[in-house]
Amino acid sequence: MGRILFFVVLGIGLYVAFRIWRAGQQRDAAARKPTGSAGEAMVRCNHCGLNVPKSEALADGERWFCSENHRRLERDAR
Ligand SMILES: [Zn+2]
Known part of the structure; x- marks a missing residue:
């Protein structure tokens, strides 16, 4: 036991x-x-939904994109 x-x-x-x-x-x-992008605002890619720091995101009017490729894809879709 x-x-x-x-x-x-x-x-x-x-x-x-x-x-x-x-x-x-x-x-x-x-x-x-959090180091690197600490306190930085995140924006959501309008094409794939990925969250990216605002400084790395690409703007197109009111919308944000994670890359030039996705910005172009959304423009072509319209
Ligand atoms: Zn994207």
């Missing part, structure tokens, strides 16, 4: 350690992500 309890505790300990490790990794990824 004592051995079983030992392995149960060991298993829980490993699980908790793994969860803490994963949470730390996700926190690092989340902390790294």
